[in-house]
Amino acid sequence: MSRTSRRRAVLEHPAPEEIDLFDVLHALSDPTRMTIVRTLSTEPERACGTFPVDVAPSTLSHHFKVLREAGLIHQREEANRRLTTLRAAELDERFPGMLTAVLGAYERSPGAR
Amino acid sequence: MSRTSRRRAVLEHPAPEEIDLFDVLHALSDPTRMTIVRTLSTEPERACGTFPVDVAPSTLSHHFKVLREAGLIHQREEANRRLTTLRAAELDERFPGMLTAVLGAYERSPGAR
DNA sequence: CTCCATGTTCGACAATCATCGAATAAGTGT
DNA sequence: ACACTTATTCGATGATTGTCGAACATGGAG
Numbered sequence: 001m002s003r004t005s006r007r008r009a010v011l012e013h014p015a016p017e018e019i020d021l022f023d024v025l026h027a028l029s030d031p032t033r034m035t036i037v038r039t040l041s042t043e044p045e046r047a048c049g050t051f052p053v054d055v056a057p058s059t060l061s062h063h064f065k066v067l068r069e070a071g072l073i074h075q076r077e078e079a080n081r082r083l084t085t086l087r088a089a090e091l092d093e094r095f096p097g098m099l100t101a102v103l104g105a106y107e108r109s110p111g112a113r
Numbered sequence: 114m115s116r117t118s119r120r121r122a123v124l125e126h127p128a129p130e131e132i133d134l135f136d137v138l139h140a141l142s143d144p145t146r147m148t149i150v151r152t153l154s155t156e157p158e159r160a161c162g163t164f165p166v167d168v169a170p171s172t173l174s175h176h177f178k179v180l181r182e183a184g185l186i187h188q189r190e191e192a193n194r195r196l197t198t199l200r201a202a203e204l205d206e207r208f209p210g211m212l213t214a215v216l217g218a219y220e221r222s223p224g225a226r
Numbered sequence: 227c228t229c230c231a232t233g234t235t236c237g238a239c240a241a242t243c244a245t246c247g248a249a250t251a252a253g254t255g256t
Numbered sequence: 257a258c259a260c261t262t263a264t265t266c267g268a269t270g271a272t273t274g275t276c277g278a279a280c281a282t283g284g285a286g
Contacts, residue, residue: 025142047262048263049261080261080263176274228286229284236280241275247267256257
């Protein structure tokens with residue numbers, strides 16, 4: 001029995017100073033991932049399966065990995081679920097005002113709400 | 114003899130309200146294109162061949178097309194050259210503060226200057 | 227008219243990407 | 257034990273992407 005419960009591998013999160021701008025922009029250039037980020041921007045924490053996106057579970061898993069490795073989200077294990085938060089403060093420390101501006105732009109997009 | 118001089122096809126530029134956020138983010142997620150945009154943000158107008166990027170002419174042409182169709186740049190013909198400007202005002206009208214924030218983030222990136 | 231400079235279009239190519247289904251893993255509840 | 261829920265990993269697939277070289281088009285200079 002392992003003392004620290006983990007689903008599979010240890011979740012890797014880049015340090016704030018390691019976050020790459022191009023990875024972030026690429027991550028945000030996909031509608032499904034943008035929906036995830038937008039949803040997280042208004043709610044503190046959320047389980048993977050509860051996002052308003054319409055893709056297969058395996059596809060969703062892929063998008064979470066992209067977002068996590070880009071430094072946009074943080075994920076932690078809790079029992080059966082994986083809880084996700086937006087790394088808003090760290091993102092804002094690294095790239096001040098950028099995430100806010102992009103999310104604001106998304107709200108102006110057709111079909112964003 | 115055509116009265117209006119044009120190189121090949123007519124240059125298509127999306128109207129401000131047609132500019133798609135995901136196209137913009139995707140366009141900015143490439144280092145070469147980001148360099149082009151950054152360069153244009155400090156200079157009013159520039160010919161295609163004068164950008165500090167190290168790619169083949171045909172590749173450069175491709176990147177300009179991506180940027181133009183995303184609505185980030187405007188291009189006009191002048192004699193032999195194609196002069197490019199950043200659509201900063203229109204971008205800011207469509208997505209207030211976003212371009213500025215992204216360019217600011219780029220300045221904070223390693224090797225941006 | 228003939229070079230030359232500027233920049234595009236066309237194909238090709240390898241790499242990356244978003245997507246899915248099937249199999250797997252781990253925790254919860256009966 | 258067993259079933260159920262949650263979510264991942266793996267492999268495949270078709271689409272998109274960044275890159276280049278070769279050919280072409282256009283305008284100016286000699």
